[in-house]
Amino acid sequence: MAACKERCEMVNFCRSAHGAKKTIDNNLLFQNLYELNYPKIFQFLYLKTNHDWAAAEDLTQETFTKAYQHLNRVTYNCNIKNWLFSIASNTLRDHWRRSNNLHQEPLDVNTINLRTTEGLPCDDLIESELRHKFRYIFNTLPPNYRRALCLHECESYSYAQAADIMKMSLTTYTSLINRARIKLKEIVIAHLFSIDNDQLSKSECASISKLISSWMSGHQLCDDVSEPIKHNMRDYFDDHAEQYNKSVCYDYHDLIDDHILGKYPLNQKHLVADFGMGTGIFTANLSRYVQKAHGYDFSERMCAIARDNFRRDDINNVECKNKDFLMLGKDSPQYDYAYCITVLHHLPYPQEAVNKMAATLKRGGCLVISDLHKHKCAEMVEERKDLWYGFTKEQFIKYLTNAGLKNVWAEVHPKLFQAYQTKSGKIAKIATIIGGGEK
Incomplete structure (x- = not known):
């Protein structure tokens, strides 16, 4: 009743x-x-x-x-x-x-599926400690990190919906949640080492690191989110192509290009690729040493300006390809050398990009990538629509190794820096990281 x-x-x-x-x-x-x-x-x-x-x-x-x-x-x-x-x-x-509050409720640890690696003597310890400590660890994150993770991981909102709730662009939210995941992983590992320092061997500690990495790497953008990011990025570069072409620092490019081009011997028989060529500054320098260069960029306006620049400088051995190199298939050209200059920090999946570039190499071919070294300049990231705050040597080594390359190397060059003036008038100098490997 x-x-x-x-x-x-x-x-x-x-x-x-x-x-x-x-x-x-x-x-x-x-x-x-x-x-x-x-x-x-x-x-x-x-x-x-x-x-x-x-x-x-x-x-x-x-x-x-x-x-x-x-x-x-x-x-x-x-x-x-x-x-x-x-x-x-x-x-x-x-x-x-x-x-419109921060909605900072802690994660319900009982709903999280924490996988352990079979065969470790510390399996039960890892499981119990993670569940016991996770609530505390999560709440040590900055409020905006907790907010970003809660909306997507706990409440199952899509990236676009979460960005709308947090009143920010999809690109900004994607960058925020990526940083939140990395920070959470670092804190979890640090607490585990602290808790189990007297009980775990080095191999067990390494296994724990692998466990956390595999758990965090499971949270990736789905296709329906990465596509809007690509469209937003393409629109941004189309809109800023002329500005980029005029304001780019040629002194910086001359220094970095000389350093990169000297890493491996080039000759007039080589077919090479420049992935993410922009307006063709590096591609133009590269073309002097090889038989033919293919320059890839998914921005139609960037490609148009690059073609104009090549015609102006009477460069005839560069083929501009207005394509997303991530969409290249098995029938793509095979290159003696491939280069990617200051592109990775714009891409949702850096590892996927390095894998794709490595796959285009001939046997014995070499890949060289350069980008911003790890930094903390949030203003620059926001203004330039970056997804990543640069990369560390360890990340570069991991990307290149996971792509199946050998003789992998990475270097940080503080003197090869990009300068950015903040709103307060301070100059941020972002170092350059360069790495490579052979197929």
Whole structure:
């Protein structure tokens, strides 16, 4: 009787909220929807609001109110459960927008699947310590890191939805959550070493590091998110191509180009590639030493300016390819040497990019990449729409090794720097990192 009374009250509430009377059939339909799905919707919202009973009740009522208002959309072949959960998710998203707080609730450690490596004598220790310490570790992150991780990992919002809630661009959110994951991994490993320092061997510590890395690497952008990032990046470079071509520091390029081109012997028989050529500054220098160079860039405007620059300088052995080199297949040209200059920090998946470039090499061919060394200049990252704050030597070595290259090397050059003036007038000098390997 109580349940029946509750259903009737809900129908009357929705009817008054909607301001219009529904037919008897719709009322009966709604009563059945409410009876069958209320517990599931409430439980979903209760978990999403971090066990806030009052908020979950309010949001559940709001969800069914909206459902009642749109009963005319329900058809016999409609997946009603999915429809209701979609309404609940949108209602929750609106709730967080309205609240506009940091939403810093800790992760529910019991819902996290922490995998361990079989065969280690410390398996049980790792599992228990991670679960025991994870709540504390997570809450040591900066508030914006916790916010970014909670929205996507705990509440299952897409990158685009989370960026909207945090009132930032998709590119900025992607960069933020990537940094948050890296920081979280570093803290977890540090705490594990501290906790187990007297009990674990070096090999076990290495296994723990591998465990955390594999867990964190599982959280990657899905295709439907990486595509918008590519489109945004393409639009940015199309819009700033002329500015980039005029303001680029040729002294810096002369220094870095000489350093890069001297790494491996080039000759007039070689076919080479410049992945992410921009307006062709490095490609032009490269063309002097080889038979033919292919310059790739997915920005149509960048390619157009590069072609103009090559014609102006009477360079005839460069072929501009307005393509995303990440889309190259098995039928792509095979190169003696491949270069990638200051591109990786724009890409969602640096490892995937290095793998793709390495795959285009002939046997015995060489890949050289350069980029910004690890830095903390947030202003530059935001202004230039970067995804990464540069890279360390260890990261370069890992990327190149994982791509199957041998004789891998990486160098940091503080004197080869890019200068950026902050809003406060300070000059940030970002060092250059260069690395390479042979196939």
